[in-house]
Amino acid sequence: MNLQQLHQLEPCLWTLPRATAEKRAEVLLYGTAPLLVSMDDKVLEQAANVAFLPGVVGASMTMPDAHWGYGFPIGGVAAFDAGQGGVISVGGVGFDISCGIRCLRSNLSLQDAAPRFNELADTLFHAIPAGVGEEGEIKVNLTQIDQILQEGANWAVKHGYGNTADLEYIEEHGRVADAVPDNVSELAKKRQRGEMGTLGSGNHYLEVQMVERIYDAAAALAFGLHEGQILISIHCGSRGLGHQIGTEYMLILAKAASRLGIRLPDRELACAPIKSPEGQQYIGAMNAAINCALANRQILTHLTRVACEKIFRDAEFETLFDVSHNTCKAETHEVDGKPRLLHVHRKGATRAFGPGHPALPERYRKVGQPVVIGGSMGTGSYILAGSSGNRAFASASHGAGRAMSRHQALARWKGRALVDELAQQGILIRTRSMRGVAEEAPGAYKDVDLVAEATEQAGLARRVAFLRPKVCVKG
DNA sequence: ATGTTC
Numbered sequence: 001m002n003l004q005q006l007h008q009l010e011p012c013l014w015t016l017p018r019a020t021a022e023k024r025a026e027v028l029l030y031g032t033a034p035l036l037v038s039m040d041d042k043v044l045e046q047a048a049n050v051a052f053l054p055g056v057v058g059a060s061m062t063m064p065d066a067h068w069g070y071g072f073p074i075g076g077v078a079a080f081d082a083g084q085g086g087v088i089s090v091g092g093v094g095f096d097i098s099c100g101i102r103c104l105r106s107n108l109s110l111q112d113a114a115p116r117f118n119e120l121a122d123t124l125f126h127a128i129p130a131g132v133g134e135e136g137e138i139k140v141n142l143t144q145i146d147q148i149l150q151e152g153a154n155w156a157v158k159h160g161y162g163n164t165a166d167l168e169y170i171e172e173h174g175r176v177a178d179a180v181p182d183n184v185s186e187l188a189k190k191r192q193r194g195e196m197g198t199l200g201s202g203n204h205y206l207e208v209q210m211v212e213r214i215y216d217a218a219a220a221l222a223f224g225l226h227e228g229q230i231l232i233s234i235h236c237g238s239r240g241l242g243h244q245i246g247t248e249y250m251l252i253l254a255k256a257a258s259r260l261g262i263r264l265p266d267r268e269l270a271c272a273p274i275k276s277p278e279g280q281q282y283i284g285a286m287n288a289a290i291n292c293a294l295a296n297r298q299i300l301t302h303l304t305r306v307a308c309e310k311i312f313r314d315a316e317f318e319t320l321f322d323v324s325h326n327t328c329k330a331e332t333h334e335v336d337g338k339p340r341l342l343h344v345h346r347k348g349a350t351r352a353f354g355p356g357h358p359a360l361p362e363r364y365r366k367v368g369q370p371v372v373i374g375g376s377m378g379t380g381s382y383i384l385a386g387s388s389g390n391r392a393f394a395s396a397s398h399g400a401g402r403a404m405s406r407h408q409a410l411a412r413w414k415g416r417a418l419v420d421e422l423a424q425q426g427i428l429i430r431t432r433s434m435r436g437v438a439e440e441a442p443g444a445y446k447d448v449d450l451v452a453e454a455t456e457q458a459g460l461a462r463r464v465a466f467l468r469p470k471v472c473v474k475g
Numbered sequence: 476a477t478g479t480t481c
Contacts, residue, residue, distance in 0.1 A: 096476040133478040
């Protein structure tokens with residue numbers, strides 16, 4: 001991205017100046033100059049396109065890890081006011097609805113665990129179904145799917161996957177309201193029958209990590225983190241069901257936009273007014289998919305515990321938090337001094353409520369919401385805490401963010417060589433797809449350290465801990 | 476991201 005066309009407002013905040021006659025909202029890009037320079041021009045173009053959508057409030061924004069996505073940039077945040085013709089967009093949520101990260105903290109130290117990492121890697125690889133279309137041993141029927149879409153992680157706990165303590169540390173306590181299973185097609189539901197408790201593919205993973213560095217002692221204490229501690233992070237989403245909903249509603253919302261005469265700067269921005277029948281229908285289906293993803297991560301949490309207990313008999317894994325980073329949520333935010341109910345699209349962006357937010361579990365309320373920046377394979381991840389100040393409608397970065405396409409990565413790296421290289425660095429990879437590993441090469445991503453640093457400098461969230469990967473089951 | 480070109 002060429003920075004000449006931008007105006008720098010702060011060290012980590014940039015804007016695209018408006019032409020006088022132009023009727024669009026502001027465009028705000030969070031990040032350092034080097035991160036922005038490394039981004040494709042498409043990111044700016046897409047963020048500017050979003051600023052033209054009806055009812056956008058404040059600004060169309062991008063996080064420091066942004067990259068080119070379908071319609072909206074990944075790492076994009078935009079809020080809409082239903083009362084002002086605001087829209088809901090499939091591309092603003094993403095196809096992997098409620099993709100996110102479940103983070104578990106353990107009572108194991110690196111010293112305890114390291115001698116058995118090989119065995120742990122094999123056991124987790126065996127216990128966690130991963131790969132495109134891969135099904136697990138758990139089969140559910142369509143009636144049960146409807147219950148899952150309604151009850152989210154609560155359904156999983158009720159059926160023996162994990163415990164009620166987990167629920168307190170999931171966004172919305174594991175279940176979002178206003179899910180409408182009837183708005184989800186039978187095909188979407190059928191695709192999901194064998195995919196509950198599966199990891200999926202692409203950038204999804206299960207990683208065993210060690211807390212290598214603490215940045216904020218008070219927040220680390222609240223989050224139950226200390227140096228040398230073993231954590232497990234599970235990155236996955238709503239699998240076939242969410243993807244099928246995205247595919248179907250892309251068409252439905254495109255037709256609605258055309259029927260209502262909404263002019264789209266890019267056809268990939270298919271959207272409908274929040275108040276329209278199609279908009280409401282999608283919101284009901286999307287919420288159902290969020291519950292599906294929350295249930296999926298809850299089941300995976302259980303499978304992870306069972307696998308770990310085979311190796312470490314006294315191991316305990318508590319849910320630190322579960323963040324979603326592909327959602328649209330109705331939230332109240334203060335705009336020009338007045339509270340307003342807004343539909344906040346976060347696509348490849350994490351909700352990051354600051355200290356004192358009433359939605360946070362009591363244990364974390366003083367320090368802010370745990371935010372996870374999942375790094376690329378083998379580089380490391382960060383846990384942060386939401387900052388006060390409510391910047392970007394309380395949002396933060398979600399990962400390292402791609403720096404090159406999957407295609408480019410395939411041309412440049414070989415999966416087998418990467419696995420060997422990472423093993424030399426003490427990182428054990430288990431995968432069914434060497435092609436997937438090549439696509440996910442660490443070099444195909446931005447530097448996660450720079451993303452985390454910029455996230456903090458931009459005032460979006462503050463760093464609490466750095467996690468070093470040890471074992472990675474790759475989707 | 477995705478029963479990876481229904």
